[in-house]
Each structure stands twice: as structure tokens, then as C-alpha cells.
Amino acid sequence: MRSPSWVLIVVLGLVAVHFLLHVGFGFGEVAPDLLTIALLIGAREVDLGKGAGLGLIFGLLEDSLSVLSFGANTVTMTVLGFLGALTRDLFVGDSLIFLVSYLFVGKMLRDVFHWVMVGATLRDPFQEMLLQSAVAGIYAAVAGIVVMALTGLWREGSQ
Amino acid sequence: MAQFGTDPAMGAGSTRRGPTIVAVVVLLVALSTTYLPDTAQSRIAFGIRWSLLRPFLAFQNQMTETQIAAQDVEELRAQLDSLSEATMTHAALADENRTLASLLELSDRLGDDYMPAVVLRPGTPGSESMFILYVGSDAGVHEGSPVVNRHGLVGLIREVRAETSVGMDWTHPDFRASAMTEDGSSYGVVENRRGAFREQDRLVLAGGAYHEDVADSTLVVTSGLGGVFPRGLPIGRIDGVAETEGQWSKTYWLRPFVQPPEVTHVLVAFSPDSTFDMALAFPPDSAASRQEILRREREDGIRLRALADTVRRMRVELGLPVSIPDSLRAIADSLGIPADSARLLADSLGVPVQAITGPALGGVFRNAIRSGARPIVTPPVRRPAAPTPRPSTTPPDTAPTRPPPDTVPNDTIAVAPAGAFR
DSSP, X not given: OOOHHHHHHHHHHHHHHHHIIIIISOOGGGSOOHHHXXXXXXXXXXXXXXXXXXXXXXXXXXXXXXXXXXXXXXHHHHHHHHHXXXXXXXXXXXXXXXXXXXXXXXXXXXXXXXXXXXXXXXXXXXXXXHHHHHHHHHHHHHHHHHHHHHHTSOOTTOO | OOEESOOGGGOOHHHHHHHHHHHXXXXXXXXXXXXXXXXXXXXXXHHHHHTTTHHHHHHHHHHHHHHHHHHHHHHXXXXXXXXXXXXXXXXXXXXXXXXXXXXXXXXXXXXXXXXXXXXXXXXXXXXXXXXXXXXXXXXXXXXXXXXXXXXXXXXXXXXXXXXXXXXXXXXXXXXXXXXXXXXXXXXXXXXXXXXXSGGXXXXXXXXXXXXXXXXXXXXXXXXXXXXXXOTTOEEEEEEEEEEEETTTEEEEEEEESOOGGGOOEEEEESSOOTTOOGGGTSOGGGOOOHHHHHHHHHHHHHHHHHHHHHHHHHHHHHTOOOXXXXXXXXXXXXXXXXXXXXXXXXXXXXOOGGGOOOHHHHHHHHHHHHHOOOOOOSOOOOOSSOOOOOOTTSOTTOOTTSOOGGGSOGGGOOOOOTXXXX
């Protein structure tokens, strides 16, 4: 059940749910960052160019709602999509430890890149960002594994 | 565990060159978005919001309206409960009336230059201090339009489209407002001061003269300088000196009246009259945060109940059975409160309309309300014998044998502060 079309459906579904939770219901930080999870899952399935392109689109979607730091999310997600696609060449397999680490590090990198790109005036203190990012990373990793397990993109024992 | 190595399916380096070049191009495109002019960025953002994200924003709007409707139902239920309770405590109903009237009054005082709008917050990274309003240039909103609510200044509009606009509240680092103390003795710029955490963000009044001392709790309003905000919009109250710069400038902490997370409804200016002094719409004695208003209303309720108890005791002690509805009206007029409110108050005191007292009780009533002292809890002094009730033939508005107000012992009077019946 891991055909490219199914992965695409899952990714699009995650994007829709992300905006439904964050924008529609206005849950904010309470809801996991499903957009990043979708990018990390999707980028593992495509090459470098498509991974970066996916990140570009996702970043533009988020930037459209943050007009005062336009471009920060776009660059962040593009780089993340690129790196996500790059891991395909470096790490093969879907073990639980790898996926948890991949999602955790991916979410942290997303927050760190965004912090760098957002500019000094809008930037939160570094320690605050690091603390929140670590918590958000764990949250994203758990949510990502649950999503992948529910959608059949990951099964226990799979390599 | 994950296997480390090259995916054999990927092939040789030549086949990876194409995607790598595409990735680099995409990365350059992404980087270029940060350097686009503001208008181009706004255009792209609006295009995406209008197309891909439109369903989600519409859904949020729907959710907000549903929440408001739910709140309305709760308010209606509360009003129903209040109505039931009003058979015993009409004063509380009158008090609630005043609160609702004050909301409507602000809109009336601001005139036709302001329109109501519901505040929507995206809740995504980078949008913490911004909000979206479903009013735009079609309705006359323009960039820089002030956004206010009944407590004072909320923020201003940063970007306007035909049907929507994006604003920022005072928690945004770019927020600045030229401000002054209420009496105009000290001027400065109000800005957001970032704390170690977002929860520690505070408003400050920067640039105050070193030789001037602005007392704590002094009201700070917009000065009207610079033409962005009209003069007289309440911002907050002074809460101590934050810092002094050399010997030429002081910065003060401010306690803001408006807490952005609590803001759901605002008024947006679409063609503000620059000469209009907002002090007329926001009288200094009405400037308060939501918490302060609730506390004040609670205290008013306690004082009203204390006054009711006192008058009830006085009525028992003085024996005042005279029926004088006209006197009630006269008392209400002299106190500057509507006659209907006085009737409600009389009912809440347990005094039958046909037994409302004349000048004697009126005087006590007036003194009690105007004296401004706090309720006295000392029990009433027991009198040897209660006065004989007056015969029912006594004409209204006359009570010659009744003791004058000054002879009523103070230890039986619980008094309300001046303004309790405003």
C-alpha cells in the first residue's frame, strides 16, 4: 500500500488537515505541524528537484498567512524538501528509530531555519525557539509515526 | 535500523545532475521571494489566500460566527436567568442594562466613520501578532486605519484588499503609536518591548522627558501626532519606570487596556475625521481594561446590595408607609438617574411602590449615594420604640413628623460611592 499515488494522497490529505486545524479551527500550536510532516514524508519519495519544489509550494502556502515575514517559510520548506529528498540517497529503510529521528530532526531543522530566515525584528529568543522546537519535534515525530501507521506507509518490522 | 549507503535505484551521478540543477533553481526561486517588493509579496500572498486557502479561511469565518452564535445563546440564557432573578434583584438587571448600553454608546459616539468587524487569527508561525478582518477597500478601509474596541486601541490595518484586510495588534515588534499622558504634559512613543518569552512582552512609553515624573496609573492616550491614530484613543496606564537613558529620557511600563487574545469584535475606521478628538468617545473615567470593568461592576453590585440592606433597615426603623410615586421621580431626577431605574431600584429594595418615602428617605438616599464611603457593617442601634406609622390619610410628599435625614444615625447607613448609579 505504498504506491506513489497513495503517498501523494496522504501528503495532500495531511496538508488539508494541517490548514483545517491551524486556520479553520485556529488550534495554533496545539495541533501538530502536519505540513512539515507531509513534506518530510513526500520528500522521501521523490528526487531532489521535486522535493525542493514541494517545499517551495508548502512554504508559499504558509507565507501567504504571514505577510510580515514573507519568504521565510518558503526558503525554509524548500531547503527542508531538498534535504528530505537527499536522505533518500543516504538512508535506506523505514525502521521506527530512523523515522522518529528523521521526523524529529526534520521538524527541529524547520524551526531553526525559519528562526534564521525570519529576521532579527520578528525573531523570538534563541533559547525559547530551541525549547519549543524540541517539544514540537517530539510532537511531530509521534504524530508522523501515527499517521504513517494509520495510512499504511509504515509497518512494524518493515525495513 | 536504517541502512546507510547509496540507493542502487538512483543510478549514476549523471542521472542525478538534472534533479540537482532543478533543486538549485527552486532554491533560488525560494530565496528570491524574500527580496520581492512588498506589493509583489502581498499580491502572491493574497492570490494564495484567495484561491488555495480560501476554503480554510471561510471555514474559520464560519467557525467564528458559530462560536459567536453559541456565545449569544449563552448570553441569552444568562439574560433569561437574570430576568428570573430580576423579580428579586432588579438592580442587577439595571446594572446589566448599563453595561450593554455602554457598548452601544461607544459605537454611537464614534459616529459613521467606524464599522464593526470580526477578528480572525490565522494561528500559523509568523502570524502571531496579526489578524484578518472581513472588511476591505470596498467598505472604505485603507492602510493605516486604526482598529479599536470599547477599551481603546487594538492596532492598525497593514494591508487592504477588496473584501479583506490584514492588521497588526500592539504586540507586534513594528507597532508604534505617538502617545501622551491624559493631560498632555508628557509625550512619547508607545511600542512593544520584547521579553525573554512572548508572555513577557509588554508595552512601554518611550522617549519621556527625564525631568518629568509621570505618576503610576496615569492614563496614556494617542497624541494624534503623525496622523496615523486620532488623538485621544486610550492605550493603557503607566505602571512604573522601565528604564532611564542617561539623563535625558525615561521609559515607562504600560498596563494596556486591550488584551489582543480577548479581542473578537472591533471597530475599524474607514474615513476617520482627523480633527475628531477621541477623548469625546472615550471619556477618561471610562478607560479601563475588561478585567477592571468586571471588577468595578462586581464592586458596584456589592455596594448596591449594601445600600439596599441599609434602606430596608431604615424603612423598618423609621416606619415610612407614605405612598409617593412622584417623590420617587423627584429623587431620581435629583440624583440624575432615569425614573425607571429608580423604580427598579425601589423594587429591588423591597419597598412597595405605594409605600415609597418622600423627602426624608430621599435625602438619606441622596446622601448615601453621594457620600462615597464604603459600606458599614456595624449592626443598627436598637431603638427603645419604633415610630408610630403615619396614617394613610397623610398627603403625599409631606412628612412633618418624620425625623430629618441628619438625625438618622450613621451607624445604620451603608453608603454607596458617588457614581454608583451613573
